[in-house]
Amino acid sequence: MYYRTLLTIALTVGFMTAPCARAAVQVFACEPEWAALATEIGGDRVEAVSATNALQDPHFIQARPSLIAGIRRADLLICSGSGLEAGWLPLLLRKGNNPEIQPGKPGHLMASQSVKRLEIPAVLDRAQGDLHAEGNPHIQTDPRNLGIVARVIAERLQQIDAANASSYQQGLAAFEARWNEAVAGWQQQAAPLRGQRIVVHHRSWAYLINWLGLVEVATLESKPGVPPSAAHLGKLLDQLEASPAALIIRTPYQDAKPSQWLSSKTGIPHRALPFTVGGSPEATDLYQLFDSTIRTLLDGIRQ
């Protein structure tokens, strides 16, 4: 009787603590684009969840219990990095009790570390607002960066799930072929955007601007992370009257009011671009994301 009880307890504990036999590699992405990209490469062999959705500002997320539970079972963590998730990811890493996704492990992937970053500040001072010491973290707005990160993800998936390495190689090859063609197509479509002057809400678009040859003439935030103020918008009004711009853009999670106000005063059209997968009704996957982005931009400047 006594032994039976002990056996039951041992089995129960063993069952509860043993890593559950799962077919798929569990991917915990900080932002939706990385979940989508991992799925493009891994297909059914990965199960990807995103900590945030397209309507959430990834700078300001709380380390909620649900996210701790999510990161606990991850085999691969994919985040933008460069300080974007500094307000919550370190806490998840410590509270998640998961050694496989700690820094230095194959399961820890900070996407922006693999690409050439823009806007690395020369001087760090919090009086200048929320600066990211490692450069602008919003790398996913240039599809060529996604092409680079795709290869890193494929490498990590092969390390984590060596048994299916060839399947990830094939997944990557198929993705790259289709993606490169798509990128060329977007570049062609976006030709009229070259040299267009735009106003941005936050410096979320550095990589898109660099890719398409747009010219950023102003930001609605006076300093990064500081909500647009009436005083700053007034100054922008004067500036834009003197030298106009073609379009005002923002992400879906940024307050529409400042861009609406400036648009009504200057007559410059304003648009919310999807920013990531799910950021607009059309942006259902990575391909649709850029289709929708370029369509929205073209539509905006033609207005």
Add this chain to the structure above:
Amino acid sequence: MIRIHFSLRTLLPLLTALLAIQTVHADDDLAAIRGELDALKAHYEARIQSLEQRLASAEQQLVDAQEASAVTPPEPDYAGSTSSYSAAGNAAAAGNAYNPAMGVILNGALRLYEEDPDDYIIPGVPLGGEAGPGDEGLSIGESEFVFTANIDDWFYGRVTAAVEQEDGGFEIGLEEAFLDTLAMPANTTLRFGRFYSSVGYLNDKHPHAWSFANQALPYSAFMGGQYGDDGIQFRWLAPTDFFLELGAEVFRGSNYPAAGDADDGLGTRSVFAQVGGDIGFSHSWSAGISWMEAEARDRSSGDEDDPLHFDGSTEFYIADFIWKWAPNGNIRDRNLVFQTEYLWRNEDGDYLLPGSDRLQSITTDTAGWYAQLVYQWRPRWRVGARLDGLNLEDPGASFLDTPLDPMGDDPLRYTLMFDYSNSEYSRIRVQFERDESGLENNNLFTLQYIMSLGAHGAHAF
């Protein structure tokens, strides 16, 4: 410039030729010479013209190329960046690059009291530890210095030191100095060193993370503010889709409500469980229950100059519940936080009362609770209300008119606060309080600042 240069160079042989012709063939047929000259002139003019044209078109091409390159970004660099995980911007780590993240928290206030805070007591609850009202007037309170770093792939460490003005001098206290494991199997982790117990919700939150300028009444009354000690903690995350964490702790038992390092320096024990989750994108919640038992040997409380002494054990059951709402999870725009805890306490042991040399045994059940609501109605601005109180039990006739006599009073307090955060690193707060927990009802006003310099870690849920 280039044009003139070309013209001179082409004209020079022409002039030389002219001179030669004039000296050598002075008497020759003028018409023949003129004819040759005209031919030469025509030839050179044609050449100059064609050179000028080529120059102009080359200049135009240069301008076109410059204009084009200004708007054409470099082609995607697909080759060469395949396997390098560290790319631009990662300067080689110098000696200081491995320094721990350092932060300082400055927390000062202006406090105005209707009644003298030095006379503050809660009848029935002699205060211990750090409990009690803050200094009257202007004071910088305590300044916190925080150092954190991953030590290696197995350990994370964190030190919080507090500098406080005490009796004319400065005192440096080691509030927390602990290590967390990073690589334990089966979703477990150990914490060891000195740290605040994870029982309840508010116990392990540092003052700068509080939503009000002072600690909730049950923690002040029963925990000496918050209970921290030298100890070891084990935590396990259950392999469930929702959040379920179980933990246990053993502490040395030096600090209030423990004392005297009882049970061979293992005087305090606790267990706790926490669950939590989301409801849609806008709601999240967390709930926990905790149990703690603290052994006390010769524990002082009450008046510092004439304290009570207690031998015995104090047992706690704590229930906490937090509910947070933010439209679509964007906490920066707007959010609402409801937070409540209930602490039940049993004290079982003997008190040596001031001015007496006889131990009197006691068994009391007391309880404390608070409920608070904090609303951030627009970025940076918050308003909050808190109600906290204690339910005290009369310990019997032998404690009549002693500090353990609650005098039939159930303490209650009403607090209202407003704060403004210019950034995540600075906060200015105004707080009004109606305190009916002491002998005399008291009205309090607090103007407070909380500033964070340098590295500042993420706050827990």
